[in-house]
Amino acid sequence: MSDFIQFWAQHTPIFSILIPAFTAFILLLLGNPGSDALAHDWRQPWRRGISYFSSVLGLITAISYLIFASTGQISVYALGEWVAPFGIVLVLDQLSAFMLVLTYGLAVPIMWYASKEWDERGRYFHVMFHFLLMGLCGAFLTGDLFNLFVFFEILLMASYVLLLHGQGKARFQLGIHYVTINLLASALFLIGLGLIYGSVGSLNMADVARLMPLLEPDQHRLAVAGGLLLFVVFGVKAAMLPVGFWLPKTYAVATTPVAAIFTIMTKVGIYAILRVNGTVFDDAISREILQNLLLPIGLITSVYGVIGAMGAERLRRFVGFMVLSSIGTILIAISLFNTDAWAAGLYYLIHSTLIGAAFYILCGWITSQRGAFKDHFKIAPQMKQHKTVAMTYFIIALMMAGLPPFSGFLGKIFILQATASSPYQLVIILTILAVSLLSIIAMTRVGFILFWRASRPEDNPESADFTAYQALPAVAPKRNDSVLYILLAGLMAYMVFAAPIYQYVYNTATQIQNNALYEHALLKKDEHGDTISVQAFDPENLPETKYGGETADPNAHLIPYVISEKTLQGEHLTEFKKRQIEQQNLQEKTPEDAQLKPMGAP
Template sequence: MNDLLHFWHMHTPILSILIPTFTAFILILLGNPGSGSLKHDWRQPWRRGISLVSVVLGLITAVCYLIQANSGQVFVYNLSEWSAPFGIVLVLDRLSALMLVLTYTLATPVLWFASNDFDERGRYFHAMFHFLLMGLCGAFLTGDLFNLFVFFEVLLMASYVLLLHGQGKARFQLGFHYVAINLLASALFLIGLGMIYGSVGSLNMTDVARLVPTLQPAEHKLAVAGGLLLFVVFGIKAAMLPVGFWLPKTYAVATTPVAAIFTIMTKVGIYAILRVNGTIFDDALGQMSLMIWLLPIGLITSLYGVIGAIAADRLRRFVGFMVLSSVGTILIAISMLNTEAWAAALFYLIHSTLIAAAFYLLCGWITSQRGVFKDHFKIAPKMKQDKTIAAVFFIIALMMAGLPPFSGFIGKVLILQATSYFPYQAWVISIILLVSLLSIIAFTRAGYILFWRATAPETNPQEEQYQQYQALPDRAPRRNDSAIYVLLTALIVYVVCANPVLTYMQNTATQIQDNALYESTMLKKDEHQNVISVLPFDSHYVPETKYSEAKDENAHYIPYLVPSDTMNGEHISEYKRKQIEHQKISQDNVPDESLLKSVEH
């Protein structure tokens, strides 16, 4: 048991990434016939079983991480045993643990629902689903900006395939647009990283946050410009205006479980804005730039989303516009740049993700019972389960519009309370209240068309409409309604536990603004208690490799950066060991400033 606990602590938090990664590879190795053969393929039950066991294991792991992170300790995992900022690190704190639990809380019922028959409509559904989870977990856990880019690409590659799952002209057409937009965002991401690295000399988040305030004016402006470019990239991922027009149509053509799991995708962009723009570039210029741009963008996005929902011609697009509106509300809270507002933003983020996923699942239920009318806002015969569906729609409408006593109402009240000393308080309160009113109008319109104005079904057996109506299912698609009930129950529990949840959110908001905590936990110090950091880029520097030897003025730092077992092993060359020992016994242990060219000066 002690060995198991030691293994757990030793490899926290990389297990959350390895679980979906190995699952995806195992599923690929199982092979996959054409989509038309999946129903009769003997391996399909194995795929479903392995996939579901993996996602449940991921959920258990995420909950354990949440319990660990609630202690306030920041857990750091050094890949290849090299400490930051020279090595790539994974960081488990309250925020990353929260996002992991949200990811798996959503993924578990969605995958369980998809394992009924949706996974038979295209090849490698389960493998791509777990590659998506791998990218999401990696993005939430990484402490390195370039690794954030890598995990973004992993989850995007998986999302490209999942969006096209089930085939169809509309999916291919909008999938092409989705790919093109994200490829542009990826190019901008790399440019922004280059600007930051060129001015700071590091891409470790904690190290960049430490060094940015010490830069010369010209370099500081370049770094902030790179940060703002990343803000645009994250804005595309979060679907904020004016770079979020793609979301309603794109999500509307995805299959029901894919659209439901995609609700977490916009939250990755919001997470990145909070983690990178909100905490790394938190000096005066960075915060001023963030508030100047983020507040009006949030206000406009929130208002535009609800107006688009009122004008929507399909229920799936209606949900997409409401997702846009919720993104705007979260961005408004983040733009206030205070702990109370950020805690409120996190509280509302959890609510908006789960309720949007439940709404997309409801769209699948409604579509199955409306036949040729699908989810279009057209007058159609009553659905066979119209009372049950209407009740679920009503509950979702109350939650999503932000009416009491549900979590949406609590989240919006918390945001309004956080505006106490905000200079643009009137704007924030006015827009949030107006959006809530318009949301009620939008849901009233949708419910009026779908339920109140529904006509009586045809009763003459000789009519074609009668045969079409009788052919419709009497019940929801298998597991569809159950998955919705699971998500709605989770949101009700969320309200019941609002007090401890809010305490956790407030502690999270406080922790992510404490750069000194991350610096003391992640970065190493030398014998003089100076942080060991990176050097500016030097084109003449030749690193020592296995097959070459080069003089290293900073060899004496190595014992501080790698574990003792590695130092005593065979990975440190004899040439490097001699340099370390020579510098240790040297009269001058502190390297010449002209050699270090430290970016702090």
């Protein structure tokens, strides 16, 4: 048992990525017939069982990570045994553990819900679902900017297929728009990474944060430009204005479980803004530019979202606009750049994700009971479960509008309290209060149309309307109401345990603002205590390789600090290189020796 615990601790951060990755590959090996044959395929119970077991295992893993991270420790996993910044590392801290628990906490009930008929409407649903989880977990755990791009592409490719799940003309049309927008964002991502790497010489987040203040003015401007390009890319993912108009229509055409899981997708963009633009590009110029951009963007996004909701003609688009408005509220909190505000934003982030998913699940319930009227805001016959559905809608409306005593209210109160030192306090407070008031009005309008003004069902047996009404289901779709109640119960618990949760997110905000802590955890130092890292880009600098031949290398003495002991003692280094290491270690070293030098330099 001790060996297993030691193995688990040694490889901790990577398990959250490997679990969905191996699950997806196993499900691929099972094969997948056409959607018409899935209901009768003998392998379908196996797909569901493997998929659900993997999701639960992922949740247990994420919770164990949260327990570990709550102590304040940072776990670093070096892929290929090459430490940062020379290799890609995974970093488990309080923020990444927090986001992993949110991801799997949402994925488990949605997977259980989708495994009842929804997964039969298209091929490879479970495979793509786990590739999506793999991309999400990787994005939250990586400590490298290029690796962040890789995991973004993994989750995006999975989302392309999931968006088209169930087929249909509308899904295909908006799917093309969604793919096009994200491909453009990916191109900008690569350009931004090129600017950063060309000026800084590194893509490790902790290393870039360390080197930014040391750059020459021209190089610094290029790096800042690269950071701003990344901000635009993350803004597309987060659906902030003016690059977020795609969200309401796109999410509206997705199937119910897909729309529900997609509520976590926008949070990846917000996470990236906080992690990269908020902490990596933390120099004075970058912070000033980001503050000047982020606050007006957050205010406009929040107001636009609720105004769009008031004018929506379909329930699913209404929910999309409300999700958009909540994104603006989180961006407002991030723009304040203080610990209290970031803690409040993280608290509100979980609330907005869960309530958005619950609302999309409710859309599926309402659509099933309105027949041909679906989710359009038109007067329709009273739903057969109108009392239960109306009460559920009322609770969700209170939560989403941010009324007491629910978690949405607490999140907004935390954000308002954090504005105490902001020169824009009055504007922020008035905007958040106005958005809350308009949200109540919008929710009232929707409830009035769907429930209060609903007509009496046709009672003439000879009428076609009577026959159509009787054909409608008298109960919620399978597992629809159960999953909805689970999500609402989770939100209730989130409100009850607000104090310890807020303390955790406050500690999280404190941790991610401490760049020196990440530098100490990720980057190695030589015998003089100087950080072993790259310098600003110099074309004469050549990287050290495992098989360096017999070229004189002035950096040989740094090798033991950047590769593992096993690698150092193995066959990866030539005898010539080992002798160089020994000879240089016998000589007196100066602080200048910690810097990388051109090959052949004295």
